[in-house]
Amino acid sequence: MKRLCFLTLLFFLTFTLADIQYRRTPPFGITTDANKSSQHLGDYTHSHETVDKSTYSCHSIGECEQCTPLEKKTQPYCVEFGNKEAVRCEWDDPELADKRNQTTIYEDDSIALPSFRACPRVKSVERVRLIKFEGFNLSVAVISVIVFIWRQRKIAREQYQRLAQRIGVTV
Structure with missing residues (x-):
């Protein structure tokens, strides 16, 4: 009887912990609402706040890799999962097409597109x-x-x- 209670408790704890893990990080291939919003990574721009989130779109160009300890402290894309994925972002708005090559945030009128985004695993x-x-x-x-x-x-x-x-x- 004790063995059955122990196995039941162990079974329950295993599935509870697994459920918590999957709530925190979605598995590969599953698209959630959070992942849909990260296709347009407007919240990762570091320059102008006036850029609408839907003015550019990004697609992956690299594998998901771990962030360095410095990046985990300084970069917003490393805060959520501690991982980063290289992305190529392009302007959707033709008015911003002339600023496509201006990527440094030190120029007065430039708008920086993100080069990385957060990835779960x-x-x-x-x-x-x-x-x-x-x-x-x-x-x-x-x-x-x-x-x-x-x-x-x-x-x-x-x-x-x-x-x-x-x-x-x-x-």
Whole structure:
């Protein structure tokens, strides 16, 4: 009975923690409302606040990678997940097309387009985590099987000795 309660509690905690993890970071391939809004990365511009969020669009040109410790403290795209993805942004508004090549924020009238955006998971880090998790599960399974076999043999040996004592056979 204790074992059943323990397994039920463990099952519940595992799925609760997994649910919390997936609420925090959406898995690859799933598009949420937050990801839809990040297609137009207007909130990541560092220069003019007057630029409408829908005046440019961005698409990915690189893999998701981890931010450096300095970037995590200074860059807004590294704050949410601690990861960044290289993007190429282009103006949608023809009026801003003449400012397309002005990307530094130090010029008076220039508008900086973002070159990175936040991304939830780095594939290499997730691969390492998966291998560690599977390795831990495999080791627990092997240890459990070894303990199970040892216990079964011990119980069988004790039953044989009790039977031998009842019959009167010396072991």
